[in-house]
Amino acid sequence: MAAVSTEPQQVDLREPAGWRRTKNRIATWLMVLSFVLVIIPLGFVLVSVIAKGASSINWSFLTGGPVPSVVAPAGVGGLGPAVLGTIEITALATVMAVPLGVLGAIYLNEYGGRNWLAALIGFMSDVMTGVPSIIMGLFIFTIWVLHFGLSGLAGAFALGCLMLPIVIRSSYEMLRLVPNALREGSYALGATKARVTVTVVLPAAIGGIVSGVLLAIARAAGETAPLLFCIGAAETTNSNVFSGANTALPLQIFSNASQPYTGAAQRGWGAALTLIAICFILMIAARLVTARFARYSR
Amino acid sequence: MEQSEQNTVTDFQSVPESATRQNVALPEPAAIAQDQRAGQPSAAAGVPIFDVKDVSIYYGSFRAVTNVSLTVYEHQITAFIGPSGCGKTTVLRTLNRMNDLIAGARVEGEVSYRGEPLYVKGVSPIAVRRRIGMVFQKPNPFPKSIYDNVAYGPRINGIRGKSELNDIVERSLRQAALWDEVKNRLGNSGLSLSGGQAQRLCIARTLAVEPDVVLMDEPASALDPIATGAIEDLMKEIKDKYTIVIVTHNMQQATRVSDRTAFFSVLVDSKNDIRTGTLVEYEPTERLFGDPQDDRTKAYVTGRMG
Numbered sequence: 001m002a003a004v005s006t007e008p009q010q011v012d013l014r015e016p017a018g019w020r021r022t023k024n025r026i027a028t029w030l031m032v033l034s035f036v037l038v039i040i041p042l043g044f045v046l047v048s049v050i051a052k053g054a055s056s057i058n059w060s061f062l063t064g065g066p067v068p069s070v071v072a073p074a075g076v077g078g079l080g081p082a083v084l085g086t087i088e089i090t091a092l093a094t095v096m097a098v099p100l101g102v103l104g105a106i107y108l109n110e111y112g113g114r115n116w117l118a119a120l121i122g123f124m125s126d127v128m129t130g131v132p133s134i135i136m137g138l139f140i141f142t143i144w145v146l147h148f149g150l151s152g153l154a155g156a157f158a159l160g161c162l163m164l165p166i167v168i169r170s171s172y173e174m175l176r177l178v179p180n181a182l183r184e185g186s187y188a189l190g191a192t193k194a195r196v197t198v199t200v201v202l203p204a205a206i207g208g209i210v211s212g213v214l215l216a217i218a219r220a221a222g223e224t225a226p227l228l229f230c231i232g233a234a235e236t237t238n239s240n241v242f243s244g245a246n247t248a249l250p251l252q253i254f255s256n257a258s259q260p261y262t263g264a265a266q267r268g269w270g271a272a273l274t275l276i277a278i279c280f281i282l283m284i285a286a287r288l289v290t291a292r293f294a295r296y297s298r
Numbered sequence: 299m300e301q302s303e304q305n306t307v308t309d310f311q312s313v314p315e316s317a318t319r320q321n322v323a324l325p326e327p328a329a330i331a332q333d334q335r336a337g338q339p340s341a342a343a344g345v346p347i348f349d350v351k352d353v354s355i356y357y358g359s360f361r362a363v364t365n366v367s368l369t370v371y372e373h374q375i376t377a378f379i380g381p382s383g384c385g386k387t388t389v390l391r392t393l394n395r396m397n398d399l400i401a402g403a404r405v406e407g408e409v410s411y412r413g414e415p416l417y418v419k420g421v422s423p424i425a426v427r428r429r430i431g432m433v434f435q436k437p438n439p440f441p442k443s444i445y446d447n448v449a450y451g452p453r454i455n456g457i458r459g460k461s462e463l464n465d466i467v468e469r470s471l472r473q474a475a476l477w478d479e480v481k482n483r484l485g486n487s488g489l490s491l492s493g494g495q496a497q498r499l500c501i502a503r504t505l506a507v508e509p510d511v512v513l514m515d516e517p518a519s520a521l522d523p524i525a526t527g528a529i530e531d532l533m534k535e536i537k538d539k540y541t542i543v544i545v546t547h548n549m550q551q552a553t554r555v556s557d558r559t560a561f562f563s564v565l566v567d568s569k570n571d572i573r574t575g576t577l578v579e580y581e582p583t584e585r586l587f588g589d590p591q592d593d594r595t596k597a598y599v600t601g602r603m604g
Contacts, residue, residue: 113401181438185500187399189451189507190428199450204441296441296487 046276053273056266062274066235067247070259074266079252081237083274086248088241089152089231090221093159097220098213101167105209108168109175110197122172128165136161137226150232152241155248158226163216170212174205203293210290218279224250249275345372346412347511347541348393353407355388357400363388366407366577368560375533375542377552377583380562381598385575386545387435389562390513392416393543394430395423411511428455431509435516437496439488439503444480447488447499451507466506473536474502475528494525501532505540512536514544518551530555549599552583559583561595 015021056074064078104121112118140158148154178201186196202209232245233255249271257268348370355363363385370376370393378386388397395416397403409416416426431451439447448467457463467484471477476498480491488499497517504512514533518526533542533555546552552559560580564573579586579595590596 179438181434181436182440184396184399184432184434185438185440185503186450188394188396188427188432188434189454189503190424190431191454192424195454199454200440296443296446296489 049269049272049276053269053271056270057273061267061270065237067252068263068267070256070264071261073261073263076263079249079267079271079274081234082247082249082252082271083278084237084239085152085231085234085246086221086250086275086278088239089155089159089227089246089248090217092153092156092241093163093220094213094217096156097160097163097216098167101164101216102171102209102213104164104168105171105175106197106202108172110193110201125165125168128161129169132225133158133162133223134225134228137229140226141229145230149243150230150245151243152231152238152246153243154230155227155246156241158230159220159223162223162226163220166216166219167213170215171205171209174208174212175201177208178204206293207290210286214283214286217282221279222250222275224254227251249278346370347372348543349408349410349413350389350393351408353389353392353405353409355385355392355397356402356404356406358402360572361574363575364565366562368577368580370541370543371558372541373537374557375537375544375555377556377559378543378545378562379547379549379552379559379598380575380578381564382547383573383575384562384564386562387515388575389577390515390543390545391432393511393513394427394432395421396427396432398423428507429509430511430513431504431507432513433497433501433504433515433517435519437493437500437520439491439496439499441487441489443485444488444491444499445484448502448506451503455507470502470506471499473505473532474498475532476502494521494528497521497525498529498532501529505536509540511541511543514542516545516547519547526551549587553587556583559586561586561590561592561598563594563598 015024061078062083063080065080066077067079067081068077104125108118108122112121136158139161140154144154144157145151182200182204183196186200191199227248227250231248231251233251234245234247238244238246252271253268253275256264256271259265259268346369348368350366350368350370353363353366354361366385366389378390380386391397392405392409393411393416397405405417411426411430415421440450442450445467448470449463452463452466457466468477468481471480476495479495480486480499488496491499497520501512501517518529521529530551533544536542544552544556558580559582561578562575563578565576566573579590579592581591586595587599590599
């Protein structure tokens with residue numbers, strides 16, 4: 001039997017030197033590098049849009065009209081019609097796509113199970129996610145605009161088609177994350193399936209669903225291509241979203257930014273900043289609303 | 299079922315609470331249940347609540363449990379014990395048709411509740427679960443306030459009155475021995491509670507709908523001895539009003555609380571690597587532990603087999 005040592009035992013708890021420590025360093029630096037790479041373009045876009053666009057933002061730019069011709073100097077007219085058009089058309093598209101998309105996701109996850117209809121809908125919505133946005137515009141052009149003419153409504157249809165698969169997919173993923181234990185807890189109290197879905201599953205998933213919806217709205221608000229054929233190019237305010245040509249901020253950015261005139265360039269930057277600001281305000285508002293819903297989730 | 303929900307809401311204006319609840323569920327046993335509520339426990343000691351006859355349970359083509367026959371009696375605590383994978387939980391979940399929620403689950407044989415077959419056409423699993431509540435192994439409070447967790451069941455049964463809900467919430471939390479700990483923070487999230495408190499909240503939530511039977515699936519397996527003791531005391535206390543079936547891994551717990559114990563075991567077909575649970579022995583608890591008849595039971599209760 002070995003003698004019992006009275007010497008205190010030396011332990012070394014540091015990360016051992018060598019390949020493992022090196023790997024750790026490399027991975028850490030790669031992550032920092034990726035973060036910086038992601039931040040650079042984001043910061044660059046924001047800074048340059050604010051720097052070049054802020055000077056053209058004023059009340060008459062945001063609300064005034066009519067939309068000036070591209071050759072007009074800066075400070076003439078305003079983009080009020082486009083701001084209103086963007087808000088109207090995006091709101092209408094949201095009203096069409098979000099309830100449908102969330103209900104679709106509920107069907108897929110809670111009701112459809114593994115039946116063929118659910119599988120088909122899931123597959124089709126995935127395919128729809130990959131359809132280029134200009135195709136959506138052409139689609140609405142052929143089935144709607146050719147028969148009923150240009151209108152904000154047609155643009156909303158196109159944007160709605162674009163948003164729908166995004167809303168379905170993101171809501172579906174969020175519903176899937178709701179633990180089954182919660183559903184069973186509710187069923188065990190004698191709740192019907194509809195009750196379980198409305199009172200337990202949806203509240204538990206609402207934060208994530210709202211995030212997905214916001215992404216879809218932001219995506220739609222910034223789309224140019226689907227609107228090109230659908231809403232026309234109105235120069236004055238058209239508050240009737242259901243008929244007559246309309247206009248939107250992305251279209252103004254598109255038409256102004258491609259021109260050599262300094263006035264047009266100014267308006268393009270201003271429109272870009274306005275669009276970013278609208279999306280930003282929307283995000284914050286939605287976060288505040290969901291914070292109320294989600295206050296029990298931890 | 300939607301129809302009877304509607305009835306509950308309207309009836310509720312004129313009919314006293316207990317009567318309304320009975321109307322919600324299966325019609326036939328209402329009379330028996332009324333008597334029981336009126337309180338004649340001693341005479342009813344031998345009233346069978348569940349009759350399980352030759353039951354096999356399948357998940358798809360896999361037979362998980364076979365050859366289970368037992369009778370659960372009113373106002374008794376019945377314990378299911380046995381090694382992992384022996385089908386205790388599966389059998390428990392067939393008693394309130396919880397297995398309906400698992401795709402491909404299927405029951406063969408007869409399960410009846412107060413004489414009414416559960417697995418026949420026309421029986422609504424929702425009506426069944428309103429009378430036969432369940433507490434799960436892992437505490438699963440809803441992401442709602444403590445108050446809303448307990449009021450959830452009464453609300454889906456159509457109770458809307460604020461003072462009545464307050465009474466139910468307080469009574470249920472007291473029954474679950476949780477009231478004193480949470481009475482000043484009923485508005486806090488149910489998820490803010492510790493494991494033991496959360497489990498008692500789930501028990502309170504189950505008791506709030508005044509079920510006839512409470513099924514408990516290892517309710518104390520994640521709890522410390524003090525919380526476990528609290529839940530065992532609670533079970534003994536409420537068994538005058540409810541019938542309890544509990545699944546437990548803890549044999550001491552079974553001996554401490556239960557009146558009858560069912561021992562389940564696993565039949566292993568090693569050639570095809572198929573394991574099927576089955577009921578080995580079902581006796582009054584003292585007898586099962588004191589004088590087990592089957593060798594497998596003997597080995598298990600004396601600790602010679604895991």
